[in-house]
Amino acid sequence: MSIDVNVAFAAEKTAQINATRERERAFQARVDRGEIRLIGGDRYEVLTGWDRGEVFTVTYDAQGQIEQILANHGLDSRADGTIALYASSPAWHGLGQIIPGGTTDIDEVLRLSGLDFEVTTVPARYEWEGELREHADQRHTVRTDTGAALGAVGRRYTPIQNRQGFEFLQELVGQYDVVWESAGLVRGGKRVFVSIRLPEAVTVDAGGLNDIVVPYVAVMNDHSGNGQFQCVVTPWRPVCANTERFAVRDAVTRWAVRHTKGAVDEIKEARRTLGLSVRYFEAFAAEETVLARTDIAVREFRQVISELWPLDDDASDRALTNHATRLGALDEGFRRETERVGQTAYAAERAITDYLDHVAPRRPGKTMTEEIARATALLEGADDDIKTKAHQKLMLLRR
Known part of the structure; x- marks a missing residue:
């Protein structure tokens, strides 16, 4: 032929x-x-x-x-050049190691995400007049696989290894028939994270708005000496990937421990935090339902904004410009959310949260993109205080 x-x-x-x-x-x-x-x-x-x-x-x-x-994901790369990210479903960019539907095997998660490394500490040395000296009260954390330096720490600092820190979630994975949702690392392994999805979602304004809130547990570990090991219980809305941790009465949403010799034993206490998560989400859904059934005027929304970001009478031209830019972005967010959920306090809260998570200016570090700086700030709860204030002020408007 x-x-x-x-x-x-x-x-x-x-x-x-x-x-x-x-x-x-x-x-x-x-x-x-x-x-x-x-x-x-x-x-x-x-x-x-x-x-x-x-x-x-x-x-x-x-x-x-x-x-x-x-x-422009800002995530690290693994030794083979692939992105250091595991996920149970693909992101829009298609990067990372994807297992459709997820996996229940923590070792596979650590391997696919690039978290299968350990951290040790080495003496902090410096040269002085041709002589190599050792700083007795300081050490450096380094990766045992690459020898890369991660941070400077005190002599009592004890690394919490990735597997040690995350394996307590394996019990939940087996008990509740859930999967590992994501895992990855940033800043060369200085910060690592994993997350799982809790089995039961909650509904805001059932029978009305019917907005579904999916509960997650995210755990972050820091190897740089500048942060703690943290566990966060967070309602993660699928439509926009916002996280909110509001001051709902008696809610336990964050747990943290310093890197010390007894830290691994203390991590078991996180199980108690997770055990309270169901009660937290029930309270969360109840308060969000109140907001969803509270109509507000634009002037009321702007009054809340002015209280969250007050403007001094003698504000500079730059401050006035920044204030106008912020107000414009928040007004647009409120308008957009109003089209989806009505002109309610719930829409106002969504607009404020969306602004803080996705629009408010962020100054990334030397090794971070703006996007990864936003993600890190969101996970670490950098804006929790202002989100809590917004929630409380909007709750006062309920009718």
């Missing part, structure tokens, strides 16, 4: 062109549907789904056609 190479080449080229055009049509369709938006240059922001707030860059070839889509 003979093959006309010219015909074969033409067919292959036509298929490539059609595939490229289809990719561009699909990309433009996402823009038209409001799923992504251009934010400057060739950078786009995801507006919907689990990955809302993430930013990516589109590059084009000489013909102006899409060449590749580059995720």
Whole structure:
């Protein structure tokens, strides 16, 4: 059987062109549907789904056609060059090691996410007049697989190994028939995290709005000496991936321990924190339902904003500009949420949370992108206080 190479080449080229055009049509369709938006240059922001707030860059070839889509994820890489991330479902950028539906095996999670390394401490040494000296009260944390330095710590600091810190969740995974949702590392392994999804979701305003809140447990470990081992119980809304930890009465939403010799035994106390999570989410859903049934006026929303971010009478021009920019972003967020859930205190709370999580300016560190700085601040609860104040002020408006 003979093959006309010219015909074969033409067919292959036509298929490539059609595939490229289809990719561009699909990309433009996402823009038209409001799923992504251009934010400057060739950078786009995801507006919907689990990955809302993430930013990516589109590059084009000489013909102006899409060449590749580059995720600005800010995550580390594993030794083989792949992204240090495990997830039970793929993100929009398709990066990381994905097991559809998740896994219950902690060792597999650690391996796929790049968390299968240990940390040790070594003496802190310095050179003085040609002599190598040792700092008796200070040590350095280093990875045992690469020797990479992670931070400076005191001599009593005892590393909490990744597996030691996370394996207490394995009991929940087996007991409640849940899976590991995600795991990864940032800043070269200075910060690592895992999460699981609790088995029962709660509903805000059942029979009315019916907004589903999915409860998660996220655990973060710090190897740099600048943070604690933390366990956070958080309601994570699938529609926009916001986390909120409000001061619901008697709620236990965060637990932390310092890196000391007895820390591993103390981590068992986290089970008590998780045992209270059901009661927490019931209280959370009740208060959010109150907000969902409280209509408010725009002026009331702006009054709350003015109390959260007060403006001095003698504010500088820069402060006035920043205030106007913030108010514009919050007004737009309130309008958008109002279209979804009505002009309620619940919409106001969503707008404030969304602004803090995805819009408010963040100054990333030297080794972080702005996106990963936002994710880190969100997990660490950097804005918990202002979110709590917003929740409390909006609760006062209930009718």
